[in-house]
Amino acid sequence: MTDIKTIAAFFRENDNFLILSHASPDGDTVGSAYGLCHALHKMGKKARVECADEIPARYDYMVKPVEIQDFQHENVVAVDVADLKLLGKNNELYGDKIALAIDHHRSNKGYAPITYVNADAGANCENIYELILELGVEIDKVIADNLYTGIVTDTGCFKYQNTTANTHIIASKLIECGANYYEINRIMFDTKSFARLKVEQQAVDNIEMHFDNRCALMTITAEMQSMVTPDELEGVTPIPRQIEGVLIGVTIREKTEGKFKCSVRTHEPIDASEICSMLGGGGHNRAAGCEILGTLDEAKQKMLKAIADYLGE
Amino acid sequence: MTDIKTIAAFFRENDNFLILSHASPDGDTVGSAYGLCHALHKMGKKARVECADEIPARYDYMVKPVEIQDFQHENVVAVDVADLKLLGKNNELYGDKIALAIDHHRSNKGYAPITYVNADAGANCENIYELILELGVEIDKVIADNLYTGIVTDTGCFKYQNTTANTHIIASKLIECGANYYEINRIMFDTKSFARLKVEQQAVDNIEMHFDNRCALMTITAEMQSMVTPDELEGVTPIPRQIEGVLIGVTIREKTEGKFKCSVRTHEPIDASEICSMLGGGGHNRAAGCEILGTLDEAKQKMLKAIADYLGE
Numbered sequence: 001m002t003d004i005k006t007i008a009a010f011f012r013e014n015d016n017f018l019i020l021s022h023a024s025p026d027g028d029t030v031g032s033a034y035g036l037c038h039a040l041h042k043m044g045k046k047a048r049v050e051c052a053d054e055i056p057a058r059y060d061y062m063v064k065p066v067e068i069q070d071f072q073h074e075n076v077v078a079v080d081v082a083d084l085k086l087l088g089k090n091n092e093l094y095g096d097k098i099a100l101a102i103d104h105h106r107s108n109k110g111y112a113p114i115t116y117v118n119a120d121a122g123a124n125c126e127n128i129y130e131l132i133l134e135l136g137v138e139i140d141k142v143i144a145d146n147l148y149t150g151i152v153t154d155t156g157c158f159k160y161q162n163t164t165a166n167t168h169i170i171a172s173k174l175i176e177c178g179a180n181y182y183e184i185n186r187i188m189f190d191t192k193s194f195a196r197l198k199v200e201q202q203a204v205d206n207i208e209m210h211f212d213n214r215c216a217l218m219t220i221t222a223e224m225q226s227m228v229t230p231d232e233l234e235g236v237t238p239i240p241r242q243i244e245g246v247l248i249g250v251t252i253r254e255k256t257e258g259k260f261k262c263s264v265r266t267h268e269p270i271d272a273s274e275i276c277s278m279l280g281g282g283g284h285n286r287a288a289g290c291e292i293l294g295t296l297d298e299a300k301q302k303m304l305k306a307i308a309d310y311l312g313e
Numbered sequence: 314m315t316d317i318k319t320i321a322a323f324f325r326e327n328d329n330f331l332i333l334s335h336a337s338p339d340g341d342t343v344g345s346a347y348g349l350c351h352a353l354h355k356m357g358k359k360a361r362v363e364c365a366d367e368i369p370a371r372y373d374y375m376v377k378p379v380e381i382q383d384f385q386h387e388n389v390v391a392v393d394v395a396d397l398k399l400l401g402k403n404n405e406l407y408g409d410k411i412a413l414a415i416d417h418h419r420s421n422k423g424y425a426p427i428t429y430v431n432a433d434a435g436a437n438c439e440n441i442y443e444l445i446l447e448l449g450v451e452i453d454k455v456i457a458d459n460l461y462t463g464i465v466t467d468t469g470c471f472k473y474q475n476t477t478a479n480t481h482i483i484a485s486k487l488i489e490c491g492a493n494y495y496e497i498n499r500i501m502f503d504t505k506s507f508a509r510l511k512v513e514q515q516a517v518d519n520i521e522m523h524f525d526n527r528c529a530l531m532t533i534t535a536e537m538q539s540m541v542t543p544d545e546l547e548g549v550t551p552i553p554r555q556i557e558g559v560l561i562g563v564t565i566r567e568k569t570e571g572k573f574k575c576s577v578r579t580h581e582p583i584d585a586s587e588i589c590s591m592l593g594g595g596g597h598n599r600a601a602g603c604e605i606l607g608t609l610d611e612a613k614q615k616m617l618k619a620i621a622d623y624l625g626e
Contacts, residue, residue, distance in 0.1 A: 159498040168485035185472040
């Protein structure tokens with residue numbers, strides 16, 4: 001592990017950077033990559049961003065760094081990437097060439113010779129903010145929009161436990177630098193396609209309550225998913241746990257015929273990862289997942305059995 | 314208008330305060346009143362809070378100031394109250410006795426001899442924070458929870474346009490003082506009763522799209538409302554405008570037989586108040602309302618006619 005001054009020196013002393021985001025990109029990895037790339041351009045460096053998957057259209061408001069193609073990259077940098085696997089198809093191309101990683105996951109595998117991990121940061125964009133400050137680059141509106149996006153998407157707009165006093169200090173600075181926070185939050189949190197709203201409605205309609213209303217179970221069939229893109233379904237999984245009094249929220253999503261992806265979200269003191277590990281999955285204390293094979297009804301019964309076993313009922 | 318030093322002096326030099334919240338209390342007026350009352354108690358002053366209506370149960374996590382009853386109030390203070398009418402039944406009792414008003418509404422009527430209005434504050438709790446700082450009272454966890462609640466409820470958890478760089482600075486300080494932000498946000502934004510979820514589902518089910526999908530119209534009948542308390546329905550009105558591409562979101566709520574309350578929420582450049590004023594209502598550019606008499610179908614037709622007239626179609 002290294003400090004912010006060392007990685008700032010790395011950028012000052014080198015040139016021709018390739019910045020990698022993780023696959024299935026989210027606001028934090030895109031914001032980190034774009035923000036850093038813009039800052040390097042402002043320093044007169046050559047840099048470009050690559051991601052294994054297409055950046056979802058909802059992030060289109062973030063100004064993409066100008067694509068400078070007339071250079072051979074010399075230094076590969078990974079941002080918000082805890083594990084080489086998460087690079088997707090870029091792992092094969094660049095996995096063994098990464099010189100530097102900037103991350104906020106405590107679980108970072110240490111795959112890069114120089115690794116900066118600050119796990120106290122709610123979003124990796126907080127780390128990029130500190131780095132840009134250290135580099136002495138002025139944060140303009142474009143960079144501010146990038147970094148603000150990463151912060152709000154990873155902290156649930158300052159709602160989640162990973163938010164810190166420092167997260168708010170940085171948000172304050174980014175607003176002063178011109179971050180269009182109102183529009184960003186509107187697009188990230190207050191905009192749904194009509195199709196998504198309809199799928200959500202069908203999902204709520206089929207919610208079943210179990211274990212004296214301590215468990216809510218919601219199903220999303222393949223047919224329902226055919227009405228929307230995967231990106232449009234973001235934020236559906238937390239719904240069952242949002243119900244007052246519910247300690248265990250389960251979402252069962254049909255992946256392909258006979259294969260179901262189950263997400264378990266819990267409140268204290270229920271351990272979601274313990275429930276999912278009984279079914280061959282895993283995760284965190286309050287959010288975990290597993291895959292179940294069979295019919296929808298079998299998937300439900302297996303999940304309810306695991307919960308009953310966990311509760312000792 | 315006066316400054317924060319003057320109102321701090323008012324509290325230092327006086328005693329026996331009655332603090333009034335506005336009727337139909339929200340997080341900001343309750344947080345302002347409780348936070349200020351706790352701070353005055355810490356100064357050794359006597360103070361109590363009154364509100365015309367019961368504080369909704371969802372705010373129960375906020376520690377209510379100890380009810381000191383063995384004093385006659387000498388100084389009546391109104392917090393987050395723009396207009397005496399908003400005091401509800403307390404207007405008759407205290408409307409002409411208010412010595413000091415602390416508010417963040419630009420529209421404050423100036424009903425109090427001493428009036429502090431800082432309209433740049435996203436929430437009035439930001440003003441109370443500055444006041445407590447000026448009074449030299451240490452902000453403990455209880456006060457931090459009160460003030461944080463007011464800030465997040467009035468700014469939509471830092472999403473709305475009234476959020477400022479300073480709002481985030483204050484949030485940062487309150488987290489350092491122990492505000493239980495994760496729990497507060499969970500209760501305020503991520504908890505819905507099952508009945509509420511079901512009413513929401515029925516409301517989404519009946520959404521009609523008009524004017525080439527630029528307008529979404531949602532209806533909440535008296536029958537649907539009978540399933541929930543008014544407090545449980547909070548946050549339903551914004552749904553139609555959240556639909557991608559929608560510029561005019563309309564919610565028609567049956568108040569009593571033959572009487573409908575219509576809420577219009579818009580995106581730029583549509584002026585909601587202009588639409589509602591055609592129907593005898595009014596409000597702000599992006600959020601306005603009016604009352605329509607008749608059958609549900611007549612209410613819909615009148616609203617759609619007003620929108621057609623506004624659009625010139």
